[in-house]
Amino acid sequence: MLIVDDLNDWVGAMGGHPNSKTPNIDKLANQGTLFTNAHAPAPLCGPSRASIMTGLAPSTTGIYGHIRDNDIRKVNDKTAHSQFLSEYFKQHGYYTAAVGKVFHEAIVDGSFDDFGGRHKGFGPAPAKNLKWAQAKTSTDWGPFPERDEQMPDFESAHWIANKLKQQHDKPFFMACGFLRPHVPWHVPQKWFDLHPVKDLYLPPYMRDDLQDVPEIARLISDHPMMPTTKWALENGEYRNIVQAYLASVSFVDSMVGIVLDALESSQYANNTAVVLWGDHGYHLGEKDKFAKMTLWERATRTPLIIKPPKQSNKQVSHKPVSLLDLYPTLVKMCGLPENLNNEGQDLTPLLHNPNAPWQHAAITTYGENNHAVKTERYRYIRYEDGSEELYDHQVDKEEWRNVANDPAYQKVKTELAKHLPHVNEKWTKYSAYRSNAYFSQKTKEAGWQETHNK
Template sequence: MVTRRNFLLGGAGLATAGALSQLDWFKALKQEYPNVLMLIVDDLNDWVGAMNGHPNAKTPNIDRLAKQGTLFTNAHASAPICGPSRASMMTGLAPSTTGIYGHIKDDDIRAANDKAAHSIFLTEYFRKHGYYTAAVGKVFHYRVPSGSVDDYGGRVKGFGPYPEQNYVWDDPRTNTDWGPFPERDDQMPDYDSAHWIANKLNEQHDKPFFMACGFLRPHAPWHVPKKWFDMHPAKDLFVPPFLRDDLQDVPEIAKSVTDHPMMPTTEWAIENGQYRNIVQGYLASVSFVDSCIGIVLDALENSEYAENTAVVLWGDHGYHIGEKDKFAKMTLWERATRTPLIIKPPQSKGQQISHKPVSLLDLYPTLVNICGLPKNESNEGRDLSPLLADPNHPWQHAVVTTYGENNHAVKTERYRYIRYEDGSEELYDHNIDRDEWRNVAREPGYQNIKTALAKHLPTENAAWSPKSFYDGNEYFLNKTIEAGASGRM
């Protein structure tokens, strides 16, 4: 058996492998070190069957993976927006450390600030330790940073294909629209990405691999072929509960931070008879991407790597589909921060469910440990291996989500505490209020709870990196101008 030291020496280890031929050495290497297959889904909330997030959800392939590994039902993004969420996960650093609060070009991540400059991307870390690395689709925010993987299959620009004219919603500041388009699955970029990774899984690899596939749907526009809409007849769909005066008890800054005028509101959707149609479009998009995930899972199961590959699936953040009068991400409420996370180690115990609060930031150290690699000491996340061994393992940690400088949400098993940069607060008790309709931050009985939760807030709040940008609403447009950056969502 090849020693771990030899593996970590990379090519130099071959010279110390003694009588082993190069072929035998690589065979031993592949047996000792697991492969990694990472599936990333854009804008995916809990509307998957395994999470019981929506009664009309149809996701047999995600559900299949959930039955084979550990499903984390209380997983949250480091940021409720694609760019900073992915940058955080891939660097192992929180947004409050890097100052990456908005979108950022992939090649600019390490130029964000001094701490980001010393980060090693997750793909690079595995590559550094002898892995072949491959990626396709949206893995970081746009593509992948230059030189961060051995083989990149690319991604289409934008989130098309697009019809000649939008079907319903036409605002140039957003991709939001819904309706059946195009005609066939093979016209969709995610279909191509799935087959690209599937083909890689069918190849012979002479050393362990780390492969990542980033799917675009259900990111808007909610355009997928008609058969996926037909799977979810609009007239039969459950519509999420909506409270018209939901925001009356939140501070003014919360309304400013979460004001997204380019998106439809729930009031508009109800008045124009579009609420169920939007729900249909989102569910159809989720079912479509689930089918693409199935292509990849089938390829893995039929490959020689099936028994020695860790599989992880995650969404980069959640999404409001009508809750709190919005169809958007970009808030610090539960709907925008919570997302599915499934981890299936090579030697999985089978189906497990953990309700402990975990972060996507925890993925980096967890995968490093699963694969037997040395720790990256700069990682700010926590290794989830204890919860993979026992999903009910004592876990006193909280999860932090950040949206802009010094705006944070702290999530435990029971509470969500939000503090904004002006000191304004929100607090929700999920034991009695899963919809977060009642802000109890000012109620006397919860003062000690707030004090305890506030201890989890970051002690460092890096200034906005001039390399990150966001113009999604007036509040963040002002922040962008202050930071000296510019750009479109």
């Protein structure tokens, strides 16, 4: 299982950006099923990963913000009695190993047999930020350090590669969590050279994009730690940021290649399933943001590739799926008994036929009772105050026109609303959120204290 932090659709196989260079991820996509309409349970690392690993939706657990990995079990009865994905495989006779960022910080104690560690923070950093001087943020961009060997992801890739060279007398479940392209967008110069600034295309951007969204949408997506597109344009940094993100994606693609090459040359090449996913998407200037943490397409959509053992043919599915579906899907693929606590859908019917009938929607939750419902055609958002957004991707894939108040779409909204979660658990007191004033207040109301994360 290959996990890529903050990866949006800027990979070649998804066609998200014309300047993308990701030969290794593309190769994997050409050998398995690429889900082009996959969405995160939450548009933020901590709650998304907690949801994926427990098989429980954020609205069930109340984990809406970052949480200490070892606090997940303390949240409520559901999490207390859940088995993490790795533990379920371990219970059924698998050897389990992980390295890097798998949960939010690293791993929950005891959730894997072996853990190769996770670098504290997000890699080596220059003595002072190269571009972005805002305090209390990892956001920055530019070439650094000099060599791939200095990057934590290099160590993680080789740790897993070495595990694949070993003799295993049990089936195994291995997870490798890469840090890039999470900020800071620092990778060695050679990756920047792959993407000359003068040749880059900029993402579609409309300056007044947020004028037709509800006030709450602006409040919960306001993250002053990150630059705005307006700032990037006025300061001549937009192309540099796009270059840095593309460079970071190309770098992590090469790390993915190290692992895939090791698997291909190992004795396990023909009996090992491979899954690659990003924990959520990322805005690169769209809607005036360089951030995740919204309920719009750019923040929820992420790559998902599943390659069963021995499969070598490319399949593409445009059906709406959730990363919450990974747990039951991997369990079914490997012939294990169903875990009845899982709230996701088994995707194996789409692995057999990517165009199979599919009545499900993908749900993304950001804070208590704020949800996005994604189908093949529509994105419907309902916020905790009842306000709404609706986008028709058939005519508006950039989500520039909110048609929630258009009477012609009333029936569509009614149908989409049927997918909204019926349970909306209160914010857990173990969940911390400090990069947004609106949600910081919510977590304080839930009983969270500064001492929780010290």
